[in-house]
Ligand SMILES: [Fe+2]
């Protein structure tokens with residue numbers, strides 16, 4: 001187990017999600033948004049310091065090699081959800097939602113608005129990649145706003161000053177506007193900082209429509225889907241698909257305040273939904 005103070009500044013993984021939700025609180029003006037540091041507690045700030053310092057291109061490539069070949073495990077979606085639920089940090093069971101409850105709450109909000117089944121399913125699986133934490137990955141390699149590595153950092157990323165401590169900041173080839181990439185090459189060719197988005201995308205992509213794949217893969221890429229950064233790397237297909245990423249983000253951010261999902265009551269619906277799209281076991 002890694003030492004908490006070193007590698008796990010967040011008391012619970014959801015502290016990052018809560019910070020993001022506060023940052024984009026509905027109705028907040030752009031000016032209020034720019035004051036985001038006031039909303040970040042010291043543990044969240046320390047979390048970003050580590051995330052921005054350690055997510056190098058080399059690190060991302062090594063984690064993709066380790067996890068994206070999906071040869072670690074074979075489990076059903078439900079087994080993975082149960083496994084993720086064993087992630088208990090210092091949360092308060094009376095007020096904090098379990099991981100499965102967050103997934104169900106997001107999915108239920110999507111379902112209530114009458115969206116297609118694949119969209120609801122994307123809501124249900126979107127954070128399963130957080131099991132990376134249970135594999136022993138530090139928090140900064142699991143959650144956090146994602147951003148491209150191997151090219152210049154956008155000032156639309158939160159806490160941009162923390163990139164000064166990233167070794168890639170001293171590599172001129174990685175700091176130009178396009179870096180190692182071609183103009184409008186498409187995000188599939190761009191390496192984003194590693195985390196739960198990429199892992200769940202890789203594990204589920206062959207079973208889901210492209211819109212859902214984008215929702216999963218880019219849901220934490222706030223600089224792009226919220227602030228319009230990195231359009232010079234995006235293809236026309238990315239632009240079209242980001243409409244869906246933006247639609248999805250509203251449910252991820254704002255489903256939390258809603259009532260606790262009545263898990264036993266809605267479970268049969270989700271059992272059917274999952275088995276319509278996924279085989280009994282998938283590769284992780
Ligand atoms: Fe997430």
Ligand SMILES: [Fe+2]
Nearest residue numbers: 017126127252
């Ligand atoms: Fe989420």
